[in-house]
Amino acid sequence: MLSKKTKYAFHALTYLGKQQEKTPVLISEVAEKTKVPKKFLESILLDLKKAGILTSKMGKGGGYYLLKDPEDVKLADVIRMFNGPIALLPCVSLNYYEPCDECVSEETCGLNRIMIEVRDETLKIVANKSLKDILLAEK
């Protein structure tokens, strides 16, 4: 399951994505409207900024706003950033690969093969769908 942090990130992105003007929105406004604890949201927005998805302005009139085109914010990016691997086993993860310490060999591991299938089918969706798709569905 996705962590709360991941869901919060999606909610915040959706809220900012819905904004007409690309003018800064206060953290506290995002927090209120998305019902995400403000202090927790702060760190999430900061991570999204570091990832180049959002940007911000400090001081009066400041706040956060979307930097990337919603189409370029793939669900997979957000999930990986806040939730970790998309694969169900470390030994089939593309971005967080680790061998399974219990497994003798990946070639002969029956679970491995199937989990590669699951990973690929999941990726087909989350690596192609983007914030844009979420926004369209919400309209």
Next chain:
Amino acid sequence: MLSKKTKYAFHALTYLGKQQEKTPVLISEVAEKTKVPKKFLESILLDLKKAGILTSKMGKGGGYYLLKDPEDVKLADVIRMFNGPIALLPCVSLNYYEPCDECVSEETCGLNRIMIEVRDETLKIVANKSLKDILLAEK
């Protein structure tokens, strides 16, 4: 990601499934061969017994052995039992459904729709593949 407990369950099932005779196998043997901590394995095997997948005999000559046909032990059953929901959000889970407390409405939630897709694609695989498939792949 799947928890260690879930992986351990698969390893134990695979080991028991490979057995020719349906004769009881000691917990300690399974523990040794699959490299799963014995005490931890105990509770896993017990759960699998309660689910009707394995059965056991107590006392001398006792141990665990497969009860169900490997074809009838779907990956989804094992994952749900030890790892919880297969869906990535509680609001799209078939077996563990819960409304998202932050969400206003599931109809208008853009994430909801996409996560239903992911769930269905994942289920297509794990609800159809079984222990039998793992055993065939390991041969």
Next chain:
DNA sequence: ATTTATTCTACCGATTTAATAGATTATAGC
């Protein structure tokens, strides 16, 4: 009765997740 092996009850430590508090730094406007 003794040995063997599962079953049951309870607990523990480490890690992760979720959230909070307070000080600091950057910016706008007067």
Next chain:
DNA sequence: GCTATAATCTATTAAATCGGTAGAATAAAT
């Protein structure tokens, strides 16, 4: 340059989950 504003940084805490352990109780075979 002062003040108000708002993001940023550092640190701590509370709660939940995960992985694992210990020991007593129960059941069965010989």
